Amino acid sequence: MQIDLDTRRDLIGIGWMLVTGLCFVAVNGIVRGLDGALPAPQAAFIRFLFGSIFLLPMTWPAIRRGFPAPVWRLFALRGVLHVVAVIGWFYAMSRITVAEVTAIGFLNPIMVTVGAALFLGEKLAARRIAAVCVALLGALIVLRPGIRELDPGHLSQLGAAVAFGVSYLLAKQLTDKVPPAVVVAMMSLTVSVGLAPLAYAVWVPTSIAQIGWLGLVAVFATLGHYTMTRAFSAAPLTVTQPVTFLQLIWASMLGVFIFHEPLDGWVMLGGGLMIGAISYITWREARKRVETKTPPVNATKA
Numbered sequence: 001m002q003i004d005l006d007t008r009r010d011l012i013g014i015g016w017m018l019v020t021g022l023c024f025v026a027v028n029g030i031v032r033g034l035d036g037a038l039p040a041p042q043a044a045f046i047r048f049l050f051g052s053i054f055l056l057p058m059t060w061p062a063i064r065r066g067f068p069a070p071v072w073r074l075f076a077l078r079g080v081l082h083v084v085a086v087i088g089w090f091y092a093m094s095r096i097t098v099a100e101v102t103a104i105g106f107l108n109p110i111m112v113t114v115g116a117a118l119f120l121g122e123k124l125a126a127r128r129i130a131a132v133c134v135a136l137l138g139a140l141i142v143l144r145p146g147i148r149e150l151d152p153g154h155l156s157q158l159g160a161a162v163a164f165g166v167s168y169l170l171a172k173q174l175t176d177k178v179p180p181a182v183v184v185a186m187m188s189l190t191v192s193v194g195l196a197p198l199a200y201a202v203w204v205p206t207s208i209a210q211i212g213w214l215g216l217v218a219v220f221a222t223l224g225h226y227t228m229t230r231a232f233s234a235a236p237l238t239v240t241q242p243v244t245f246l247q248l249i250w251a252s253m254l255g256v257f258i259f260h261e262p263l264d265g266w267v268m269l270g271g272g273l274m275i276g277a278i279s280y281i282t283w284r285e286a287r288k289r290v291e292t293k294t295p296p297v298n299a300t301k302a
Contacts, residue, residue, distance in 0.1 A: 013235020017243040023224030025250045036094030044086040045199035048192045050218035055185035062182045078170040079190025088160030095153025097261040102251040103142045103271035104157040110135045111165025131277040138273030241282045245275040
């Protein structure tokens with residue numbers, strides 16, 4: 001049976017997205033395995049320092065050419081936001097389960113949707129507002145405030161999700177001004193610079209093994225962003241986005257079998273609601289783009 005071109009591209013996109021999920025779960029697993037042995041700013045600094053070294057060939061020529069002042073300001077602001085976000089994420093990974101960190105992280109694209117409406121003037125139709133509400137309901141199911149005591153790690157990851165979301169909004173603005181590869185490379189550089197004084201303030205002796213593991217985190221994180229880009233270029237977001245739900249399943253299995261964490265059905269339910277809402281918003285955006293590009297049936301030819 002011959003597979004048509006669109007189906008082949010969809011399968012390739014799904015394959016890349018599966019690899020992306022495994023890379024990010026590996027990142028979560030390694031950081032969880034370090035179990036807070038290093039202060040969050042120090043661990044984050046070492047990870048991003050490795051990332052900056054990997055991306056130096058892309059960063060240095062762009063820096064030598066220079067950027068306009070508004071672009072530098074956007075880079076700096078995104079660096080500050082990402083510093084806050086990664087410290088919150090590293091801290092959360094040392095406090096709560098891998099599945100909870102993963103599920104709460106699904107709020108990132110929801111924050112982007114809300115932020116685009118508030119700061120970039122994008123319209124929020126009634127159905128998109130309903131999808132955002134469903135995602136927030138999913139977050140409440142994961143956290144269950146008032147039913148159980150919230151750990152500081154939960155609040156830290158919530159703050160990280162908000163900061164990551166605003167950071168991605170700035171990335172969207174930057175990609176209109178500089179190549180995407182430069183945006184990623186400059187993010188690693190500015191975050192490394194921003195984390196350096198914070199890491200110095202809390203620095204503790206670090207073993208070669210810990211440095212090696214954080215270097216591996218940088219490898220998997222960089223690879224994950226690359227494979228995600230390949231997935232987006234191969235297939236529509238409506239095909240690749242639902243695959244991200246597998247990250248929650250894999251993260252839960254990692255927590256259960258490697259770190260002996262309890263399997264929380266409420267976390268799976270809440271995460272599923274968030275992914276469903278994200279997938280719906282993605283599908284609606286794709287439909288709108290198609291409708292915008294498709295001329296009316298009765299349109300006359302020029």
